Amino acid sequence: MDRRDFLKRTITIIAGAAIPASALEFIDPKRLLAAGSSDYKWVFLADTQKCVGCGFCVKACKLENEVPYDADVSRTWVERYVICKDGKMRVENGMPNPGFGINADSPKAGRDGFTTPQIDIGEGRHVEVKEEDISKAFFVPKLCNQCDNPPCVQVCPVGATYKTADGVVLVDRSWCIGCGYCIMGCPYGVRFFHPLLKVAEKCNFCYHRITKGMKTACVQSCPFGARQIGNLKDPNDPVTRTIMYGRVGVLKSEYGTKPQVYYLALDREVR
């Protein structure tokens, strides 16, 4: 082999190695058509001013989606935030409050509502904030953000969780191996291990309802209109209009997940 041959072969090998495997894939037109595109892009809007913490949404969700009612897991939940004028946490009998610097709770995911000013700080302990000490107090409904860049889908080693064309992240129960990577990967903590089916479980915007033209169970059961679902591809949808022209916030935007649950009257204390 002379110098010229060596250089020629080297260039050929480098050029060959640079072609990505996907470029060589034969694209089946049938498969492309099957994947299709959708006229829908589901988004959610939650109003933390309108939410009164009645918890009817959590109850409806658990019954609608057959999530074990008394198990400490839920696809959606309601959080209470009580922020004091002095900016400090309240403590009980000198014991530390395990909260992260604020008084917040979500007993039983808010399934039975909030019927007492006592804040549940875990381990059966409660603290109470005096009415005159409250600077801000409100409720925040939480559910899956159906991220445009879903970290839970990215980490799934078997392709059991995926994002549909209409923007909802689903779990294939027959394909899930229960490794739990997605549960760890979700920055919002919306995923959990289904105690009976032993697979990853999550909110899917009641996919069986929205695809039939119904509202999600939580939206339908909310008497105050604090929860709304809409189609971002419909410019006249009231939810779309609020997201486009109103002032909305999202949770943990710094993670780059592009969450699709938008909040009205969000506070910086909400995590």
Added chain:
Amino acid sequence: MSHVWRPLFVALALVAGILIFRTFYVPKDFGVGEAGYMYGWHNFTNEKFWKEIKVKYQGSGQCKECHRENFTSIQKTPHGIIPCENCHGPGVGHPGKIAKLPIDVNRLLCLRCHAILKYPNSDRGKIRGIDPATHQDPNVECVTCHDPHNPNLGVLKKSPQRFPVYEQESKKEGRTAK
């Protein structure tokens, strides 16, 4: 042929074995959707599975078909915003399999909204509420004196016995309404 090549044949056989196994094991509909290579891999038939889950909460519109009187009367009150199924339970199977929906008359149901919490940044602070510990007898259901379909305090005090819901429940449990 040189024995040096033998490990290569073993490796090739392994790769071929895996590829053959893969063609049989991976479902035919496993592919990439609109969401792309990073987020789209899935069995397409699984979307169908999720679409076919049974709907349990039917919506107040269905209740109206038979219970028009109750549906229209509650609309005139502040409780008109509450969907029927929040208190009466999901309507799936009714009428039919479930002849009578169980009615939740527990005090805790009402306290979800009416336990007083004076929160300044939530509409909860605007709802008329009571202190559950001090308001009347904590062991008596709210429906003994209040009609959830007509939560007008003035009307109720004049006619406290007109609560068919509570009477039904009481009979069931062998108690009397008064």
